[in-house]
Amino acid sequence: MSRAFSLALKQKIDETLARYPEKRAALLPVLHLVQNETGFISAEDERTVAALLDIKPIMVREVVTFYTMFNQKPPGRFHIRVCTNLSCSLAGGEKMVDYLKTRLGLQPGQTTPDGKFTLTEVECLGGCDQAPCLMVNFDHFGNLDRDKIERLLESLK
Amino acid sequence: MNAEQKILTRDLGPENLHRIDVYLQNGGYRAVKKALTHCQPGPILEEIKKSGLRGRGGAGFPTGLKWSFVPQETDTGKYLCVNADEGEPGTFKDRFILGHLPHLLIEGVIIASYAVGIPTAYVYIRGEYETLARRLELAIDEAYEKGFLGKDILKSGFDLDLFVHRGAGAYICGEETALLESLEGKRGYPRLKPPFPAKVGLFQKPTVINNIETLANVAPIILYGADWFLSRGLPNEGGTRLFGVSGAVTKPGLYELPVGTGLREIIFTHAGGLKPGRKLKAVIPGGMSAPLLKADEIDIKMDADSVAAVGSMLGSAAIIVIDDRTPILTVLKKIARFYAHESCGQCTPCRLGSAWILKTVDRMAGGEGEPGDIDALARLAANIQGRSLCPLGEAESLSVLSIAHKFRDELEDSLKNRAIIQE
Numbered sequence: 387m388s389r390a391f392s393l394a395l396k397q398k399i400d401e402t403l404a405r406y407p408e409k410r411a412a413l414l415p416v417l418h419l420v421q422n423e424t425g426f427i428s429a430e431d432e433r434t435v436a437a438l439l440d441i442k443p444i445m446v447r448e449v450v451t452f453y454t455m456f457n458q459k460p461p462g463r464f465h466i467r468v469c470t471n472l473s474c475s476l477a478g479g480e481k482m483v484d485y486l487k488t489r490l491g492l493q494p495g496q497t498t499p500d501g502k503f504t505l506t507e508v509e510c511l512g513g514c515d516q517a518p519c520l521m522v523n524f525d526h527f528g529n530l531d532r533d534k535i536e537r538l539l540e541s542l543k
Numbered sequence: 544m545n546a547e548q549k550i551l552t553r554d555l556g557p558e559n560l561h562r563i564d565v566y567l568q569n570g571g572y573r574a575v576k577k578a579l580t581h582c583q584p585g586p587i588l589e590e591i592k593k594s595g596l597r598g599r600g601g602a603g604f605p606t607g608l609k610w611s612f613v614p615q616e617t618d619t620g621k622y623l624c625v626n627a628d629e630g631e632p633g634t635f636k637d638r639f640i641l642g643h644l645p646h647l648l649i650e651g652v653i654i655a656s657y658a659v660g661i662p663t664a665y666v667y668i669r670g671e672y673e674t675l676a677r678r679l680e681l682a683i684d685e686a687y688e689k690g691f692l693g694k695d696i697l698k699s700g701f702d703l704d705l706f707v708h709r710g711a712g713a714y715i716c717g718e719e720t721a722l723l724e725s726l727e728g729k730r731g732y733p734r735l736k737p738p739f740p741a742k743v744g745l746f747q748k749p750t751v752i753n754n755i756e757t758l759a760n761v762a763p764i765i766l767y768g769a770d771w772f773l774s775r776g777l778p779n780e781g782g783t784r785l786f787g788v789s790g791a792v793t794k795p796g797l798y799e800l801p802v803g804t805g806l807r808e809i810i811f812t813h814a815g816g817l818k819p820g821r822k823l824k825a826v827i828p829g830g831m832s833a834p835l836l837k838a839d840e841i842d843i844k845m846d847a848d849s850v851a852a853v854g855s856m857l858g859s860a861a862i863i864v865i866d867d868r869t870p871i872l873t874v875l876k877k878i879a880r881f882y883a884h885e886s887c888g889q890c891t892p893c894r895l896g897s898a899w900i901l902k903t904v905d906r907m908a909g910g911e912g913e914p915g916d917i918d919a920l921a922r923l924a925a926n927i928q929g930r931s932l933c934p935l936g937e938a939e940s941l942s943v944l945s946i947a948h949k950f951r952d953e954l955e956d957s958l959k960n961r962a963i964i965q966e
Binding site for chain 2: 405407408410411412413414415417418439441445448449452453454455456467471472473475476477480508509510511512513514515516517521524525526
């Protein structure tokens with residue numbers, strides 16, 4: 387499905403382009419802007435961005451697929467990223483993933499049928515002093531246990 | 544350590560120190576005023592060299608020396624890149640600096656750029672730190688409004704533009720040349736060195752790349768002098784480190800302590816030691832890239848040279864403490880999974896080596912290990928060593944080898960017992 391970029395988005399893209407001596411350098415920030423607006427980056431978006439930056443579509447595709455934070459399909463409204471690297475693991479990070487799997491009926495990488503939650507296992511989030519930790523969209527939550535996760539899920543409306 | 548000895552965390556009393564008005568009321572931007580109105584670039588460079596400031600990102604390279612490698616002529620364009628792509632497992636110091644001291648970082652960026660004659664700087668922040676990136680952008684806007692960034696800063700004739708650039712979830716972009724590629728809008732594939740970024744860096748121009756904690760130390764050095772800075776560390780490595788302690792301690796957290804503080808003191812005095820009844824098994828002293836130390840190897844000073852002398856690395860000064868309840872196979876599995884996931888795929892030894900190490904470790908952790916698996920792991924790791932394009936493969940190799948050698952008995956036991964590691 388084709389979708390045109392809004393005027394506001396185009397303006398933000400122009401502002402971003404002005405920060406770099408080469409248009410291609412704006413690729414990551416521009417993809418963030420597109421994803422902020424639409425939740426993911428479609429094949430059509432890739433071609434539109436390529437045209438705006440005067441680069442080949444493959445140059446956009448290779449970047450979208452290289453970086454884990456660019457979504458190639460729509461994620462849930464609440465994207466839960468749970469750290470299971472060493473420090474979080476020592477504090478029970480895997481147990482938090484297991485609890486969320488059961489509670490949401492999801493395997494990591496999946497989205498609930500109502501489109502509300504996506505669950506992902508990730509590497510270190512830089513919250514090791516508050517292990518185990520997770521992110522919901524861009525907000526961090528640490529020192530987790532089952533009660534805290536339950537209250538957190540309750541608050542996500 | 545008393546408050547007077549601290550450098551980065553000494554002024555944390557006031558609330559909202561991340562706002563420029565509060566920061567200015569508490570003596571902020573004095574270092575920038577001193578540097579730009581009273582100092583020439585040359586003496587600033589000399590003061591940083593004299594201070595013994597070494598890079599806080601991992602490699603520990605002398606900062607003043609790094610700056611001096613950049614050619615002096617200014618008409619061809621040069622760049623400063625701030626590495627805030629925090630991703631080294633166990634590390635959470637950049638989060639602290641971005642959250643509480645964004646203006647201290649901006650001061651460091653201004654002074655470094657002035658000293659090297661750089662007109663444009665970028666802060667590369669890991670994609671997950673979106674809220675912190677916004678906080679830094681707010682601080683940058685404030686600095687422009689007050690005339691600390693932009694054209695003719697403080698009527699010194701010096702111009703500087705500073706921009707925030709967010710990554711998108713790739714550990715490899717913390718490697719300095721992968722960071723440059725990423726900033727240019729490409730995949731994070733490390734470059735071959737030489738040429739080094741000081742000569743051919745961002746957009747093919749001479750470039751300084753410094754860790755955010757390194758730059759946060761610059762303003763205090765300019766304000767109080769190299770001798771003051773050196774008095775807080777060791778004669779050949781000045782200042783403090785933000786030691787991030789996590790894992791099996793009772794008080795995980797960030798502790799600012801002089802370079803050279805004892806590892807045992809950090810774990811047992813500052814971070815509260817282990818929970819009752821637990822015994823120390825191993826310590827990772829500098830983020831996951833640093834090879835493991837056994838419990839009887841922690842009577843060392845935490846400075847780059849001392850940690851290197853025992854075969855590990857001070858790295859990002861992130862200390863991960865592992866107690867006797869954690870099987871070493873669990874640690875090995877985390878390390879193997881991390882590198883297999885984060886290897887960028889560009890060079891074969893790292894791409895395939897990390898994948899085969901993970902396969903072997905997964906088999907061992909599933910209770911299906913074979914008698915020769917430990918030797919196979921050591922062989923795989925040794926085959927990456929010295930053959931990977933960047934330090935990522937090297938780091939995995941050394942970590943896996945440290946476990947295979949130092950914890951061989953425990954690994955043999957788990958193979959014999961067909962121990963299964965639950966995830």
